[in-house]
Amino acid sequence: MPSPIDPSVIETSNAARARDHAADFASLGERLARRGLDIEALTAKVSAFTVAVPSWGVGTGGTRFARFPGRGEPRGIFEKLDDCGVIQALGRATPAVSLHIPWDKADPAELKDRAAALGLSFDAMNSNTFQDHPSDPRQPLSYKYGSLSHADPAVRAQAVEHNLETIAIGEAIGSKAITVWIADGSNFAGQSDLSRAFERYLDSMKAIYAGLPADWRIFSEHKMYEPAFYSTVVSDWGTSYMTAQELGPKAFCLVDLGHHAPNVNIEQIVARLIRASKLGGFHFNDSKYGDDDLDAGSIDPFRLFLVFNELVGAGDALERLYPAHMIDQSHNVTDPIESLIRSADEIRRAYAQALLVDRIALSGHQDGNDPLMASEVLKSAFRTDVGPILAEARLRAGGALDPIAAYRASGYREAAAAERPAVPGSGGGIV
Amino acid sequence: MPSPIDPSVIETSNAARARDHAADFASLGERLARRGLDIEALTAKVSAFTVAVPSWGVGTGGTRFARFPGRGEPRGIFEKLDDCGVIQALGRATPAVSLHIPWDKADPAELKDRAAALGLSFDAMNSNTFQDHPSDPRQPLSYKYGSLSHADPAVRAQAVEHNLETIAIGEAIGSKAITVWIADGSNFAGQSDLSRAFERYLDSMKAIYAGLPADWRIFSEHKMYEPAFYSTVVSDWGTSYMTAQELGPKAFCLVDLGHHAPNVNIEQIVARLIRASKLGGFHFNDSKYGDDDLDAGSIDPFRLFLVFNELVGAGDALERLYPAHMIDQSHNVTDPIESLIRSADEIRRAYAQALLVDRIALSGHQDGNDPLMASEVLKSAFRTDVGPILAEARLRAGGALDPIAAYRASGYREAAAAERPAVPGSGGGIV
């Protein structure tokens, strides 16, 4: 395997930046203090906030048109874990990995060992019934016309079994949740009976729910369209919410930021699901047009901040829900390790900005019908460059002040390229 | 009042078209018979299908930029009823009117008498807390910053009272339902606490629900945006569904075809609400860009057909729900009477086309994974020009074969223009 990041690389990189950082951190602390905010308390909260990286995210993604592989792409789950280890070593914000079965199938003990050696653990599992798995003897039937909602009970049974197997693998490696996203839907009006398909989906989900360990949660993930281009069985949060209600107390809704119709107010969906005690977690990413799976915060950073504003504002209610934070992106033109380090940082940035919101003042302006000042309370938090807090959190945890620079200095990618020959056509598979 | 439509106008108009119509009806009957369909049974079903017209729809609508009044606009509810009587006399598809309070406030007995004289009854009532009513002593407080979800309990109480008064008026005139649409929302991120505003809305709705007569239904109508341009308290069907669940068995969701995000699959929402036994009714209209309130079926007739395909396909489930059918349009450039006659016809057209769908064949293609033939089953129903059935239904009920032509021949608008002087600046108010 390519050498992991040598601590000395981080040290050298940090040393060159230490003085400026200290000045910036102090200056920010002083300005925040004037607003009644304690930079130490903020840094502690930010340090405690983590987000899981997706195992599939360390490979180069693609589109239906083409995939342009990067250098040194991981060829299997263990190399993927290595890459995730680098992300965590530098950024210190991503101590957990979310696996995708069957892509990441391997001996559970080996998985746990390798993860532990890298300082990683496992977050929610992901099943896959949106592709055929011709080499898997337990999945001989095709999902071309659906999986959990397929008209044929044999296909549904196969898909249910696959989910149960995914849970079993997750149990063996310490995961506590499964995310179910299905590609079931239609390309033509009439192709699918919208009602019967949903009933079949619910029946299948109940069968999976019945096999869920006592301390697990199941997340239903909605998506407006793609790969089905006319209708999707679980197309919106309303349908996802119906599902979670029907299944029971261990069922929750997962919000992928890119899975909505144009212009939809996503933080309002978050607020509704918190109210219903059904917010299970997030797939973070960003988008301009659809489910673009771009890097979190890269397109509309204010929108990401507003989602965190709801989360921080929910207070105790959120602690009871402890939603899962996971990144779900497709890295088509960048080094995935760099994108994931930076995306985790952007997510933490939004969280840190949300922590700055003066909630007493905000409530006052809201109840006093002063929209301009209410807006200004949010904007002034958003405008604050909390970069020094993010850097300090990394620094204290042993990470890099400038993790991208440190990564580039480390030569990790070059080493990976040397040891991992290109596998043309591989990869893809971005949820 | 302007003379109503003289039966002789209809007779003369029909006489000129009788032979061609008879030929077309016979020819269509023969072609349908070949597909195993009985035109008489279809005509009977279409004849029984009706849709309510909105009292506000007979005035000329406008936009925030301007309103360009038409000739002979009704100056009050009684003249509006006259116009609705003309629509029904010619089209025979719209025997009920949906009122808007306080716009249409009047002595209930007089309302009932005038309606009865015109062959009309009253469908769901509509309250109005999206405008201020400075002349109403019972509504001194402004709704500028909200109504049922306002931060101030006094405003909420006023809005609740207004809804209860609307129900009371409805009871007196034989209505059995109230539609609640609120304009509450925000124009700035932060202006409104999305969670607290929704709780306040629910509390207010519970107070209204508590005052609902035993045989009434209450419809919650969602809308994505406008007049609030950042967030709306009841922005989507998921929120509307949560509301109806929370309120109880007499609460249902109303679907306005224009109140969704771009590209949303509306018939899927209809299917979901039918499944949840919470579909309360429709506001029919059409749109290209947003809540355009254009004439039903004028922009995307296939979409309207697909909604009816869900309704007809739901069978018994729908009969138990008996959703209300109401038109809600803004007629900015046409004679509203003409638009409403034609829109009711387009809605019946979609219903008639949906009756043609071969549901046995459709289910077979769906279960057999034959999308092309499933699609073709729907398309072949949609492609059938059911115009002769619609005309025959009108004819048998005493209406006009060509109601627009008969209307123009009647001189009703000219007479109205002579008797109703223009009231510049009046009108507007389109939900």
Next chain:
Amino acid sequence: MPSPIDPSVIETSNAARARDHAADFASLGERLARRGLDIEALTAKVSAFTVAVPSWGVGTGGTRFARFPGRGEPRGIFEKLDDCGVIQALGRATPAVSLHIPWDKADPAELKDRAAALGLSFDAMNSNTFQDHPSDPRQPLSYKYGSLSHADPAVRAQAVEHNLETIAIGEAIGSKAITVWIADGSNFAGQSDLSRAFERYLDSMKAIYAGLPADWRIFSEHKMYEPAFYSTVVSDWGTSYMTAQELGPKAFCLVDLGHHAPNVNIEQIVARLIRASKLGGFHFNDSKYGDDDLDAGSIDPFRLFLVFNELVGAGDALERLYPAHMIDQSHNVTDPIESLIRSADEIRRAYAQALLVDRIALSGHQDGNDPLMASEVLKSAFRTDVGPILAEARLRAGGALDPIAAYRASGYREAAAAERPAVPGSGGGIV
């Protein structure tokens, strides 16, 4: 190769439908005659209207998530031509094929011979610089970061050369046009200098234009997004128009119906390009959400009709432009042969409906400010089931009254499946 369609299959299929068809055609003729329309003249016009099928369309498409292959997929251009021959034999609306280079590279003489044997010719050529071609010695450089607009002049030169080669192949087989669609764009704000990238694209296009034969046309095809998810170099018709203006009189704009922002009024773009004498042609398909590449007319048939309403309404102007008609679809869940037969029929349907529009009456209502009747003129044309005309056109040309039924009866797909083993992973590549 699988046996082509035996004429006796068509004859048998037609015989079973002849009587009903004759009745339907006669009945429609009579009804049209009452409207002053001659069904013979209409049938002749429809018969003369053709649309090209894309070579890549006869394979099963897919999405970035998966491709679910169909049975008997063609393994190369000659088998693709066989399938196109079947489409033409049954539907008689698609006598030309649009090739994609390098996918369809082969000996030109052989291509011409095979096409001629199948009654086919070649429409506009398509180049491909949106994928890497590692096995092509003339294209060693990657298009990962762009092609005609790439920052590196060597990549641009390679892409230009590829287009010139595509033209050369086209010349050898009798094509007269090239469609240039590039995937160049960005995934991040800042990734690309929007101005410089466009200049480079224009320079490259000028180099291609310089190599265009005298009697050729070059089509620039715009697309809003995908595979680039932040910006696309040729993102809208305005940019495409600028390009065509800059290049010269042989350069035109190609409109793919699925390449626009949500809600855009496509027929208005068509009208503008006709006015500018820059409408080069169409890629027909349909969509609900984005560039869904669904079957033409399957989602919003009225929209397709409105595009043809502009074309027919343009009269002489259009004849001078003679825009290319090409289908560009991705068939993910249907037999591509069936989808293409039906799509060509739907396109002809829209054309036939547009021929029914009473243009004198329409102009009169437009100039007389009678929107309702103007709308009704279009709707009454659209509502007419012109199916008998389409069938008659096929019948007279030797095709099938019910081409899907005849195709299924022919056993062609089963034969193809037997002779063409599955090639997992192949396919994809849908423009």
Next chain:
Amino acid sequence: MPSPIDPSVIETSNAARARDHAADFASLGERLARRGLDIEALTAKVSAFTVAVPSWGVGTGGTRFARFPGRGEPRGIFEKLDDCGVIQALGRATPAVSLHIPWDKADPAELKDRAAALGLSFDAMNSNTFQDHPSDPRQPLSYKYGSLSHADPAVRAQAVEHNLETIAIGEAIGSKAITVWIADGSNFAGQSDLSRAFERYLDSMKAIYAGLPADWRIFSEHKMYEPAFYSTVVSDWGTSYMTAQELGPKAFCLVDLGHHAPNVNIEQIVARLIRASKLGGFHFNDSKYGDDDLDAGSIDPFRLFLVFNELVGAGDALERLYPAHMIDQSHNVTDPIESLIRSADEIRRAYAQALLVDRIALSGHQDGNDPLMASEVLKSAFRTDVGPILAEARLRAGGALDPIAAYRASGYREAAAAERPAVPGSGGGIV
């Protein structure tokens, strides 16, 4: 009139904030210096950047549903100028006002005098043919069915005359440009002949252009929809560009940030118009759903920054174009004076952030295919809180460090409320 802002109010307000501001300015200066940026040079550039306020913006706006007036609304153009004077006195970013004729018709000399007394001048004029003006003897004909593109030549002539009159008024008060936005379009497919309507529009514009003074510019403003809900004559930048090309060298395109289809990349349109030397100016505002006319920068501040990134990046090309900067917002729930002060500040903020972009580094990353670092260059500029620079620019020009606080302290609104009785129903009219 209400007392203008007493300088002592500003002095008192500033005094309380002087020390903190000085510290923040110094601290920012130091951090910028480390990045090689001179805060003095930046402050000078920001000070020189101004944006015009719209006369109609100081009234409370509304929607088609209702208008909720604010206190002390201006009752005529002179009171509007007073309010604009307050905005300028406090914010020092808005020394010009954009008038709307006939709303703001008054004696030119008086207009100039009042403006001069308030330190104001006049930016581009706006004509209004989207409303009827029954009290204007020169405009007896209705624009219900169009203005510059109306089928009736008499209406077109009237609309042309109105534009020429608007120019004449503008000449008298020192304006140098006219913005033409028309509401012409259709609500039904077929209502308007898309091609003929555009020809008529071009003819009318040519007549206006012929009357344009030698040193004037004419701006054509496109808008996708509203008030027409099916088609708009000048619906997109492509049509606007065609218009400007056709008219000649004094014709340019105006970009209103809210007038586009969902998801459209606006800065790319800006880049294209710069390339074509046809960018005439901006109407700044923000939006989430459509043409929401919300406060600039309130919804997606990164998008606003990216527009300025194009402007700053264009360098000399932009100086030759000197696009007009105008705000065009509808203030429905805030005090318009506050919204305009803050919006001008947000626009300056975006400009200041764009000045921070390291363009050498950016070009390097672009040409080196390093999307992540290219994105980071933009983001690091955007993340910088340039508030101290904006405040310093105001301070040096005699404005307020915290202009909203100073405004509230001044009591201006209360004084205005006392002197300007409410005029229910007035207002509206937001372009």
